[in-house]
Amino acid sequence: MGDTAARIVTELREKFHRHDVWVWYDSQETYTGAIDDIRSGLAADDINVAVYEDSFLELKHRVWKEDPDLDEQWLFYVPTSKNDAEWFMDIHSLGKQYRTGADVDSSSPASQYLIEHESAIPDEFSTWGQNEATRRKAFFCVLFGTQEDNPAEWILRYLDDPDAYEETIQEYGQTDDWSALLDERYGISASLDPEDIATEILFGEVAVSSPTSRYDELAADERIESKRLCEYWQQHDPATYVEYARSVAAEYDLKTAVLDSGNVDWHSTAFRGIDEGLVRLCLDRLNDADYVDLPEIAADLHSVVSERRRGFWYEEGYAGYWDVLAPALSALDGIGDAQTALDEQVFSPSELHDRYVADWWTVDRDYRQYIQATTEDAAPVPGLSTLKNRITQQYMDFLKAVNRPLAEGLGDEPRLTTPQTQFFDEYAATNEKTAIFICDGLRYELAETLRDELSYDFDHQLEAVSAALPSVTEVGMAAHLPGQLGLAVEDDELQITVDGEPTENKQSRVDRFARAGFEVADLTDILDTPLEDLQTAEPVPRILYSGIIDKLGENIDDDEALARAEGHVTQVQKAIQRLRYAGYERFIVTADHGFLFTDRLSDDLKLDAPDLAPIVKRRFAAADVDTPLVGDAEYITLESAALESLGIDAPNVQFLFPRSVACFRARGGNMRYFHGGISIQELLVPCLTVTTEELDESASISYDVSIPDPITNTIVSIDVEAKSEQVSFDRTPTLEIRASIDDEPVADPVELEISPGSNSASIRLKQGALAGESSVTFELVSTDTRETIERRSVALDLLFGDDDMGFDV
8 A cells, every 4th residue: 555545544544533424526536546545444444435437326326225324434535526526415415525635734723724614625725735835725715715716805805804804814823824925926015904905905006007106115016916906806896995995095195196296197096086186187287278279188188088987986986077078178179170170271061061970060069968067077176167168168169160161151052961841852751660750959969979879770871951041940840841841021920831831830740741641749659658559559650759959958048958958869769769669660860950059159249130120030030032131241141042042932031140150139048059040050950861670579578677675785786587488589688777866877887688587787886976875776778679677766775984974874
């Protein structure tokens, strides 16, 4: 008998004094060559040795045959992994697991701990008794409850609850091993003090990710590994991370350190103060720069803002100010490009149209998103209000720079592209399964946003038509109708006709569309009708009206009007998705006109209208063609010949339009939201064509949603049980999981692809948005139909420090 077999026999004899049944897993088949010698050595003690040979059934059959009540002593040698021995667990449960090893002092405290917890030792470390390194890994795996060698996870669990582990480490003599583990892997010199460990990790990340050496003495020696550990900590236990980062930062003013450096090249995400210092540096650069240099400065800061919006403190909801700066910089960047192009050449109206639909529309989008962000972010960051004034002035200059040359050319040719009066012939096919959305005030950049939202699931083409003039609701809505659009001034009022019939009101337009073969309704009718009712109705040609954007502009005289415009895009998208599931395959989205949204106009942009004009609105005036009006360089006049190019019959009327963004002095109305004039934002009317293939009918799916209540962790697991008559789904449904408080998002949405049966996804709540709140609302929405599958509010029961409020929440 060899030395190894003899050692194991001796060890097993001692173990059989304590238990009669032992199971020995040898996944590496290390001892298959010695098992016969071991069997012989144990035979003198009447110990049965049974060897697994590819059949647990045969192994158990032998036991049942020879010793059904297990009155004798048995050693089961299984040369495979315990994870692959599920069929043997009934026998295993009657005995103990044997792990070979005698090279390590079995009387040491650590060995005694492992002997006491031998069932928790991972198979990978079953040979822990053979060397100290394996024993150390086995000890910490058992202590921290992991199945693998994972020092990062051990450290996180220790920092989360040091009192639960510190005493055990000391009691079983593992303080030196714990210290060695921290030092060898991460260069951490601290031992058991959690605050000191956290300090070295955090400043190790700062040392490798920042342009400063002032904190190097506080940092762990292995900076790269510390950075990885810091990132792992942020990802897997954000609540504990925030607690330590706040505590450590209380002694070190990172915000001031960033400001003192004057350098935006900080890549560290260890401390919240770094973000706070960087945003101040960015704002100072933007606010202190010469006005003409703002676009160039914005381009330089893009990478900083983009990186911070991927950072930990932003993701956790503590740095929402980056959402304000991001669209601000994009707007300035676009303004700079447009201004450079306008300085280099003179553009004709058609060339301005081409450049605008190619890329300049993004300036309007970015400025709108900037305004929206300023209305949503409540963070009191010094300098944001100053920057807003500068960006708004830059945007006003952009509007003037684009629209003044446009006005110069429109006097001769007001048609930028296909006239809006050709809409019916070009787009309005009265085929079944066609729905046309006519949205009051949906300007071109909002249609681009809608196209992006629909692009993943539809074929689409976005074009623009040249608005009928004046670009007001009554004229633009009439321009969609089949027939000749006519305009005249009678009794000091603008008269609008189609084929000679008055069409000043909505009902007259509804009647005319109905005669053309369309069923006319409001957008809200589609949104409010149950999907089942839509699916049982015939997909007849539809016209759907919406006046939401125009109502916002006319009734809200501040930034909120522009900020809420995109909400209408979401409603149109939802309606399209619902009609798609009701059998519709072709959708047209258009508008009556666009709009300008400006700062409050200065006096030099407020024009006196001609005295004899009977109709004076902010963006146009009208009079009979024979009315003697005194000309002015600040507005242009369009008469019948120019209007005829737009498909408008107006032989006896003349229109006057202020150039650029100027307005006539007129009573009433919004002082910032305008339409009716000749800016490119008002004139370019989107025509978005969206098509999809017919969807096959499929069995309905029911969902059973489980959400923890109360919420005790910022990482929340959502379980969804999907049931259907189908064994598998023809089309994989996807649910979007959202979390909000008072309808404001507190997590990035998560998409969950649904399979029949159980499904699960985790959504990560932003800690910075939860302080002081008692509940959160979860919503699961079908990405196909935009239907809300589940909406539920649950209680919050989180414990984390809030340094703004001064207490734990």
